[in-house]
Amino acid sequence: MTSISRKTVIDSLDTAALVLDLKGRIVEVNPVAAQLLSLKEQQVCRKPISSILSWWREVEQCNGDCIELQKDVQPTVADKKYQYNVQITPIWDDSENLTGRLVLIRDITVERAAEGAQSLASVRAEFLAKVSHELRTPLTSILGISEMLDYGVYGPLSLEQKEALRLIADSSQHMVRLVNDLLEQTRLEHGALELDIAEFVIEDLINRLRVNTIQGARSKSLSLTFEIAPEVPVILRGDALRLYQILRNLVDNAIKYTEKGHVKVRVFRTGQEQSAGHDTEGYVEKYAFEVSDTGIGIPKDKQTLIYEPFLRVYLPNGSNGNGKMNGNGSSVSNGHVEGFGLGLSIVKQLVTLMDGEIDLVSESGQGSIFTVRLRLEPATEPIPMEKAP
Structure with a gap:
């Protein structure tokens, strides 16, 4: 390959490429390499690559006498860490004499970060699933024995014993809800949830x-x-x-962060649109499920964060939990804010799974209004009463 044709080929590569002579001096730099490594060919030409790239010594340590190499390196440039994949291949002339080396450098920083995040998410999901299943068994036993005590299976209880039993049952039910949230989050992250489409009585669900x-x-x-x-x-x-899970989480959240006033749930129709996969006669109705409260509200600059799993946003002036703040600026301690911060994350993922949308209107100290819009079809035939949920 002649010098002119080689340069044309190298300059056309979408990967950073440098050509070194037999002494390790830079001969050519393509535009991608110039941009990635902040080099100017006229300034680095005929200079040893080790004097230009401080991290090149890490490559040389592995290279030794080898003329071919592929290695990942982690240089620090301007106090920022990168990850590069470096591939070195020999360059031969027509007489099969070694004339230099071609160095290809690929920035894999984002790629490796994504792989690490995916691996971490997988480990977390497996851990949560195992812990949740392990917790469910003793909780089921506690609730079962509590019910037997309440029914008098082991004899009559005094008023103090009944109150203690009620506290045990309430705490156990709370733990069950937390475990269920963990399992639900794990299934959602793994894409293991499937919708079960069937006819249901909306009034029964609301009741x-x-x-x-x-x-x-x-x-x-x-x-x-x-x-x-x-x-x-x-x-x-x-x-x-x-749908029940969505509304239950929203109502529980509204009650949790409302100290006085009201929580209101409204169901109403918002319009009609053509159903995907149907002919021009196929339409579905859009229905809104609105949960409003007079609680502590959510500042606008925190509203994009509240759907993140395991996240509680702590704000100045004594605020805590899911980006919400007391209207009077007083603090809400961890002891008063229960749960893992999964409720709204689960809501958002379920709404997305159901091909719906969720909107929020809120200001700090002014309450919140969550509106979930879903495409639901009216039933074509009356549902038998024994099948109603």
Whole structure:
């Protein structure tokens, strides 16, 4: 290969390339290498590469007498760490005489960081799944024995014993919810959740939500109300379990961060759009599920962070948890903010899984309004009562 044709080929490469002579001096630098390594060919030409790139000694230590090499190096340039893949190959002339070496350098910093993050996420998911399963067995036993005690299987209980039993049951139920959140997050991260589409009675779902959240609202003297707009069909088609999980997390979160006032749940229709995979006659309705509260609110600059798993945003002036702040600026300690910070992360992932959207309107000290919009089909035939969830 002639010098002119070689330079043309090297300059056309989309990988950083340098040509060295037999003494390790730089002969050619292509534009990609010039940009990646901040080099100017006229300034480095005929100079030893080891005097230009401080980290080249790491390559030479492995190179020895070899004329061919491939190695990953981790240089520090301007106080910033990089990872490069360096490949060295010999250059021969027409008489098969060694005339120099071609050095290809590829920046793999982002690639390695992504691999490390993926590996870490996999380890974390496996750990959470194992811990969650191990916790579930003793919790199930505790709840089972508590129910037997409550039913008087082991004899009558005094008032003090019944109160202690109630505390045991409440704490155990709370632990079960935390474990379920961990398992749900693990399944979502692994893409192991599938939707179960079926017809369900929307009023039954809302009544179940009311029964399971009313005690938490009463314990804080909050008003908890539910409203289903008249235009919402009695029976809808979708994944009722995942919808319930979304609403339960949102309502629990609203109650947790509201000290006075109310929490309100509204269901209403927002419009109609053509259903994917159908002909022009196929349409699905869009329904909104709105959860509003008069709680501590979420500052606008923190609202993009609240859907991150295991993240609690600590703010100045005494604030804590999911980016939320007390309206009066007082602190909310870790003892008062329960959970792992998974609720909103699970909500966001489930809404995405259901091909929906979630919006937030909130300001610090002004409460929050979460609105989930989902595409659901009205039922075509009446659902048998025994199949209603």
